[in-house]
Amino acid sequence: MPRAQRAVELFLSLGMAAGAAGGVLLSPAQAGAQHLHTAEHGQLAAGGEGGEGGEGGEGGHAAEQATSLEEQLAVLAQMQGHLLVAEELLNRGDTKGAEPHLGHPVDELYGALEPAIIKGQLPPFRDSLEALRQQVRLDPNAAAMAQKLSEARRAIEATNQKLSPNLSSQPTLVVTVVRQLALTAASEYEGAVDGLQISETIEYQDARGFLLQADRLLAQALVTAPAAATTLQSARGRIAEMLKAFPSAQPPQRAVLNVSAVEALAEGI
Numbered sequence: 001m002p003r004a005q006r007a008v009e010l011f012l013s014l015g016m017a018a019g020a021a022g023g024v025l026l027s028p029a030q031a032g033a034q035h036l037h038t039a040e041h042g043q044l045a046a047g048g049e050g051g052e053g054g055e056g057g058e059g060g061h062a063a064e065q066a067t068s069l070e071e072q073l074a075v076l077a078q079m080q081g082h083l084l085v086a087e088e089l090l091n092r093g094d095t096k097g098a099e100p101h102l103g104h105p106v107d108e109l110y111g112a113l114e115p116a117i118i119k120g121q122l123p124p125f126r127d128s129l130e131a132l133r134q135q136v137r138l139d140p141n142a143a144a145m146a147q148k149l150s151e152a153r154r155a156i157e158a159t160n161q162k163l164s165p166n167l168s169s170q171p172t173l174v175v176t177v178v179r180q181l182a183l184t185a186a187s188e189y190e191g192a193v194d195g196l197q198i199s200e201t202i203e204y205q206d207a208r209g210f211l212l213q214a215d216r217l218l219a220q221a222l223v224t225a226p227a228a229a230t231t232l233q234s235a236r237g238r239i240a241e242m243l244k245a246f247p248s249a250q251p252p253q254r255a256v257l258n259v260s261a262v263e264a265l266a267e268g269i
Contacts, residue, residue: 066112074180075112076160077213079105085209088249095140100202103133125155168220171228175235181214182266190259198251208246215239238265
């Protein structure tokens with residue numbers, strides 16, 4: 001499926017809002033099937049500007065709207081995940097590999113938040129994301145690269161604070177967002193693996209970034225909500241097991257874990 005469609009519509013199709021309200025979350029495989037049905041019939045909600053074509057297959061697709069608190073927090077967490085894996089690639093000198101991940105927050109995810117931004121419920125921050133993407137295109141080796149990466153992270157975090165000022169002290173909400181990141185990572189991994197080979201590097205890297213951000217959220221919550229340590233550590237243990245399939249930003253020659261093992265770990269959170 002097209003790269004831009006997978007990113008935000010995939011995780012919205014997992015039914016996180018229903019799960020947070022006590023409903024049933026779909027498995028990654030079920031979500032993928034539901035997502036394909038939506039994409040094939042053109043039932044994408046309007047929202048946000050499409051990105052430029054040709055960048056990892058993305059561009060020109062509207063994002064679905066993230067309307068619940070959990071969905072919006074998950075969108076922001078995905079943005080941070082993209083930046084985490086992009087930074088890893090930049091540190092390896094792989095600016096070409098980093099560029100798509102610096103574009104995904106603008107092209108794939110921002111549109112999901114745009115209705116809330118237009119209504120004044122959230123502050124606009126597209127400019128910070130776009131400035132970062134343009135910097136990697138123009139001069140990724142300039143000192144401004146690190147500055148713009150930091151500014152983009154702060155802009156995402158400021159929006160996160162607007163939504164949930166004390167997220168790390170709300171372990172139930174943290175685990176809900178982490179579970180969503182894990183399910184989305186499992187779905188991305190499914191799209192990346194062909195037999196025992198990693199055939200889609202960008203999807204593999206997306207999944208790694210989402211899991212790195214999930215681990216960060218859990219680590220922060222363990223500090224501020226120690227009473228929920230058992231639950232948080234259990235979730236973090238599953239994230240750590242999932243990360244074994246993603247040993248570095250560059251995919252291994254052969255898949256470390258099969259798709260069903262990664263999905264089972266995600267569903268257990």
